[in-house]
Amino acid sequence: MTTHIQLPVIPTEQPAEREQPLVVACEESADAQALPALVEWRAREGSALEAHRPLHAGAERADQIPREYALMSQAELDERIAQARATLGERVVILGHHYQRDEIIKYADARGDSFKLAQFAATKKAADYILFCGVHFMAESADILSDARQQVILPNPAAGCSMADMANIAEVEELWTILDDLYRDETSAEAGAAGEGQPQPIIPITYMNSAANLKAFCGRNGGIVCTSSNAEQVMAWAFARGRRVLFFPDEHLGRNTALKMGIAPERIVVWNQRRDFGDIADEQLLIDAQVILWKGWCSTHQRFSPEQIAEARERFPGVRVVVHPECNHETVMAADLNGSTEYIIRVIEQSPAETVWAVGTEINLVKRLAREHPDKTIFCLDPIVCPCSTMYRIHPAYLAWVLEELVAGRVVNRVMVDGETARWAKVALERMLATKGA
Ligand code: SF4
Numbered sequence: 001m002t003t004h005i006q007l008p009v010i011p012t013e014q015p016a017e018r019e020q021p022l023v024v025a026c027e028e029s030a031d032a033q034a035l036p037a038l039v040e041w042r043a044r045e046g047s048a049l050e051a052h053r054p055l056h057a058g059a060e061r062a063d064q065i066p067r068e069y070a071l072m073s074q075a076e077l078d079e080r081i082a083q084a085r086a087t088l089g090e091r092v093v094i095l096g097h098h099y100q101r102d103e104i105i106k107y108a109d110a111r112g113d114s115f116k117l118a119q120f121a122a123t124k125k126a127a128d129y130i131l132f133c134g135v136h137f138m139a140e141s142a143d144i145l146s147d148a149r150q151q152v153i154l155p156n157p158a159a160g161c162s163m164a165d166m167a168n169i170a171e172v173e174e175l176w177t178i179l180d181d182l183y184r185d186e187t188s189a190e191a192g193a194a195g196e197g198q199p200q201p202i203i204p205i206t207y208m209n210s211a212a213n214l215k216a217f218c219g220r221n222g223g224i225v226c227t228s229s230n231a232e233q234v235m236a237w238a239f240a241r242g243r244r245v246l247f248f249p250d251e252h253l254g255r256n257t258a259l260k261m262g263i264a265p266e267r268i269v270v271w272n273q274r275r276d277f278g279d280i281a282d283e284q285l286l287i288d289a290q291v292i293l294w295k296g297w298c299s300t301h302q303r304f305s306p307e308q309i310a311e312a313r314e315r316f317p318g319v320r321v322v323v324h325p326e327c328n329h330e331t332v333m334a335a336d337l338n339g340s341t342e343y344i345i346r347v348i349e350q351s352p353a354e355t356v357w358a359v360g361t362e363i364n365l366v367k368r369l370a371r372e373h374p375d376k377t378i379f380c381l382d383p384i385v386c387p388c389s390t391m392y393r394i395h396p397a398y399l400a401w402v403l404e405e406l407v408a409g410r411v412v413n414r415v416m417v418d419g420e421t422a423r424w425a426k427v428a429l430e431r432m433l434a435t436k437g438a
Contacts, residue, residue, distance in 0.1 A: 065156070069397040074103065077396045081107055084403035092406060093127040094399075095120065095142070097134035098341045099362040099391040104133045104399060113341050114138040114208050115227050118145045121152075129153060129406055132415075133394045135161040139415035140212040144422045144429065153406075154415050155398035160390050161209050163326075166296035167249035169213045171273045176204070176221070178277075179246065182286055186243075202292070203242035205234060207250050209298075212417045212425045214248070219427035226432060228325050228340035231257040237435045239290075248294030252301070256325045256332050258291040270295055300388045301326035304360035306334035308381045312358040321381070322347060323360030331360065341365060348373060362388050 072080070085092070085107065095117040096108025105111055110120045114134060118141040121130045130152045132139040139154040146152060183201035204223035206214045215225050222241065226234035235257050238245045247254035251270055258268050267290040271278035274295070280286060304327045312319050321335040322344050332338045337347060341361060348357055353375035359366045360381045370378040398413075405412045417425065 064158075065397060065401055069401045072397060072400070074396065077400045080400045081396060081403060084400070084407050087407050088129070088403065090126045092129045092131060092403070093121060093124045094131045095133060097138065097391060098345070098365045098368075099388050100133050100394060101364050101387070101392065102368065103396045104394055105364075105368070107399065108133065113227065113229075114141060115229075116342065118142045121146050121150075129411070131155060131399070131402065133399065135159045135164070135390050136415065137161055137164045137209055137211055140417050140425075141208065141215075141429075143415055143417045144212060144215075144425050151411055152415050153402050153411065153413050155402045155413060156393045156395070157413050157415075159393040161298075162390055163249055163296050163298045164209045164211060167206075167210060167214060167273070167294055169211070169217060172204075172214060172217060172248060172294075175246070175271055175273070175278065176217075179286065179292075182283060200242040202244040202246055203238040204246045204248075205238055205254075206248055206428070207231075207253055210249055212421050215428045216421045216424035219424035219429075219431075223428060224431040224435070225425075225428045228253060229342060230432065230435065231325070232260060233435045234432060235261060237431070244290055244292065246292045246294075249296030250326055251293045251295050251297055252328050253325050254291060254293040255329055256327075256338070258293075259329065263290050267291065268293065298326040300362050301360070302328065303382045304328075304331050306330050308360075308383075309334040309358065312379075312381060316356045316358070316377070319356045319358050320351070321358045321360070323381070327360050335360065345369065348376065348378060351376065362391070364388075364391075 069077075085094070093109050094107050096105045096111045097117065098111060098113060100108070100111075109124075110117060112120065114137070117132070117134065117138065121127075121132075121142045122145045124130070125147065127150060130142050130146060130150055132142050132152055132154055134154075136154060136157070136159060139152050143152040179202055186201050200222055204218045204221050205226055206218045206223070208225055208227045210225075218224055223246075224234055224237060231253055235245060235247075239261075245254075245258075247258075255268060259265065267288065269280065269285050269289045269291075270293045271280065272295040277283075286292065301324050304323055309321050309331065312321060320337070322337040322339070323331055323335040324341065324344065325332060325338050327335075327338070337343075339347070344359060344361055344365075348359075348369055351357070356377040357369075358379060358381050359369070363380050363382075364387055366378065366380040370376075402412055
């Protein structure tokens with residue numbers, strides 16, 4: 001285990017109440033509970049979280065919080081957050097991912113995607129504490145990029161990313177060993193014939209949405225990290241050094257990027273880690289492949305479809321459709337534009353008044369864009385909208401709790417990446433920063 005979380009301590013004065021489910025009303029959620037128990041969340045997420053697949057460290061303590069915070073009204077939470085924030089001053093910086101609800105975003109010193117926020121945090125040297133209102137892998141990245149004395153806090157340790165949880169180090173190393181065996185002849189022939197300077201048989205690329213130990217795996221094995229903004233540049237970097245790419249954990253971002261770069265569909269294979277030998281019929285497929293994709297996905301972005309786009313075009317002639325590249329390839333092809341959350345924000349901001357936008361990304365961001373650009377019509381492609389259920393686990397109650405603990409001199413829900421993992425993860429991140437356009 002390479003990551004550690006300081007888990008919340010639940011007061012013992014009310015033992016009878018500790019087993020009660022915590023229910024926090026939330027206007028924006030269609031769900032009965034804004035803070036579902038992990039077991040319910042797992043059931044809702046279905047096959048995305050199979051039993052044998054461990055979640056990030058700390059997730060087993062889902063949604064634990066002192067009961068008094070869970071029962072506070074929004075008005076009281078607001079007051080207590082503001083008070084604690086004022087008391088802590090510059091000692092704390094609060095980061096809010098674009099997919100966070102407005103009740104959280106309004107307290108954020110910066111909002112952005114995961115990498116932008118981690119970079120912002122790295123400039124805030126005066127802050128002792130970085131409160132990352134996002135998900136676990138983002139807090140890990142902030143810990144890797146911040147100073148050693150700074151402490152990174154994830155208000156609710158259960159806020160993971162279901163896609164990131166679909167790849168773990170044991171499974172990736174197992175595949176790596178298989179590939180190493182398979183490509184050994186290439187390596188030894190090259191070593192004998194030409195020696196150094198020959199392309200590697202395969203280069204690992206991990207999406208930013210992955211655990212720190214997977215980023216470290218890439219750092220140690222000549223690989224690199226990518227974001228949805230720079231996946232193409234990063235893949236070009238990898239092909240300048242290797243014959244093949246292993247891309248994890250998002251199958252869809254990997255496929256969309258590879259196809260955009262002109263890689264033939266038959267040279268792209270999917271390794272299904274849930275099946276024997278990845279569900280690969282013949283190992284020759286792995287030898288002939290240029291890109292091997294991990295079978296992971298984002299349940300939020302998989303909700304969007306070409307049918308929704310066709311319907312939007314019928315209802316709003318002239319509508320522009322922009323989607324995130326975590327959507328499946330058919331949806332990306334049916335859209336007018338695709339790109340990262342930062343890209344989506346930028347194209348909508350720069351578009352003329354009166355334009356109409358159908359957007360395929362997380363609902364909190366789409367609603368915020370609609371509110372901030374009243375001169376444009378902006379709506380979500382999915383009529384049955386649902387927030388990212390993992391991002392949604394950062395409720396203002398958690399923010400109030402961790403801030404008041406800091407005021408009292410206690411740090412709860414800290415996310416720490418051990419030194420060795422952080423060192424190699426940073427190597428992979430720095431390779432990304434050195435690529436053109438990162
Ligand atoms: S939107 Fe998808 S990729 Fe992003 S945090 Fe949620 S589950 Fe993970």
